[in-house]
Amino acid sequence: MVDNHAVRLDTLVTRTDRAPGSLSDVAPALHQTATFRAADDATFLKMATTARHASYYTRDGNPTISHVESLIAALEGAESCLLAASGMGAMSTAVLGLVRQGDHMVAQRTHYMGTTQLLAEVLPRFGVEVSVVDQLDSGAMEEAVTPKTRLVVVETPANPLLTLTDLAHVAQLGRRHGVLTLCDNTIGTPINQQPLRLGIDIVVHSATKFLGGHHDLMAGAIVGTRALVDQIWRSHVVLGAVADPFAGWLLMRGLRTLALRVQRQNQTGLRIATHLATHPKVACVNYPGLTSHPQHALATRQMPGGFGGLLSFELRGGFKAGNEFVNAMHLPARAVSFGGFESLATQPAAMWAGSIGNSAAEAAGIAPGLIRFAVGLEHPDDLLEDLDRTLAVVERK
């Protein structure tokens, strides 16, 4: 267990397991092993029959993976964390571990695309119905709950407009109706937002993003009470979306700088959003930290740590301007994902050669000239200069 006697997050990320019997390595050892020896048959039986044993078989648990799980749990103020092979592995396993045929779920209209696929395409194939509601409509979620509702899934802030969901409200709804609530906190990060403290039951992360922070590992995390995470674990070991020890080790390493990185990304994100908001070629900017964001007041309440490193903005010159922008920019890379050291930018409307269709794109809030910008760790002045230089060459309209 990571010892976390009420220290601040900046300190908590540097903590390691100093329990008796743990190795004295300051940087934790990597247990790149599939299996473990038992001294005798009694020990073997104990290992084989203890749920989530950390040194029996790596699909059940692994010392390196347990170590990073306990740090993530501490960061979210939770009892337990389970690491998975990817963010989608975490989301799918959490959901499939909690629902069964005949159950009903409530979710948001805008989710990460993979989550939407899970909800809209996969779950109905297995007898689970999902109602999707506008997360901005406070009454809609309440209306959608039925006696068969088992789980509510939310995500805040959400792509692509950085729309927020009122977590305290969702948590209360869950309690009132005896329904579990799950929040994807990937974009929030525990530095800025802690859904469990607001009453949400389960948090899911794509640790691939901010937690890992270096574009070099794929992992997901499921965080909550011991009872709930243990329940999900029973499906996890059969569904098999297990994390690998090396990714766990890299994740531990990445978490050491999580507070510093997110704090830098918060500052840079706010500066960039503020600068773009008054730029003549920009129609609007979506960032929870701007007072112009329709839910800015909610953001200050539920994101006390800051407003994050992800923003989007719409160019007045439309699709053509968006294309020109992404092709001309110099510092950010043209790549998907976000949360790492390098700034990234893409034009969502131009992805998959527009295969999602113009009307579907617009319905999802993706304007033709929308740019999604993921802030990295570059000096903010360099990013701002590059932005101005790039905007100078794009068509205005």
Next chain:
Amino acid sequence: MSHQKPGPTTRVLNADHDPADGNSVSPPLHQSVNFSARDMAHLNEIAVPQGDRYYTRRGNPTSSRLARAICELEGAESGLITASGMGAISTAILSLVGAGNHVIGQRNHYVGITELLEKILPSFAIETTRVDQRSVQAFANAIRPNTKLIILETPVNPLMHITDLPAVASLARSRGITTLCDSTFATPLNQQPIALGCDIVMHSVTKYIGGHHDLLAGALVGTNALIQRIWDRSLTLGAIGAPFNSWLGLRGIRTLELRMERHNKNGLALAEFLEAHAAVAKVFYPGLASHPQHELAKRQMSGFGGLLTFELKGGHDAAVSFIGKLQLVSFASSLGGVSSVAVQPAALFGEQLSKEVVEEQGITPGLVRFAAGIENTADLLADVQQALES
């Protein structure tokens, strides 16, 4: 010049070259989750289905190389690497069937597959039937109008039952049913299910292919069409192969043929030695003439592997004492690695399966499952002998 097909090791050393990887002899490790593009048009190009230089959940160059190597050995068109063997089989099944469909499995499977069939699939309205895999007729009798998939696994824990792959594959094909064979215990060196008629082959790469007790991964190989369908669902289920594990898997597969030669030799030598030993009641190993399906094993396998199970006359306590006295062999789960390990199946499976299922699988208290590693044969025999006789 010889017109013979090159051997497995020769082929595996040459099957996975990637020109984009440059000229390092040892494959570079692509630990990156994302890949940058020259411009938006290029970003769209690299985002093609099953492209491996866009986002690692969709594909990764290191994992692609491992998939190609396994395809080469199995004679498959296309392959996918997953986070674990269970990740492979769960993803495959959840890609190919939905609520209201029926899946046929075997009475004896790896314990995780039994749990999938008995607990998880029914909770999502997928019907399952498990049949005695030694009877082709049992498979035929179990087929229903809504049967979509048959899961096969041979040889299998704990009694090394063999499933007649050509017969069941042919039966399934005639009824438009897809077959998936878990060939982990056999490995592509000893058995090629696709050549025998199966549609998809699955491996726990954790075991023999990885071969060094140090990685978890799964593999699915088959036709382009089937693998693309499974790939599509894998994006959502997210049981993605980890690049470092794929890299270790590539390292392991280079020596798979050499290791299997030693595993095959050790398995057979131990099986013959134990069968003749006074302390042993029975040995289960497909390579023994006494195995009830030895003829079938010889037809579909070119070697019989390193895994054997045997019953000690002294029962449970004798088994405990035996494993405790081994010097070279540890109590540990898993199999297929360089070091020999041994367990009692009753301990390994007992807590996960109900009493009825445990008995139905033939797991008696005195059974020992022995996974022979690649130690020198004489050393293993000497160790086993002293543990039996001291």
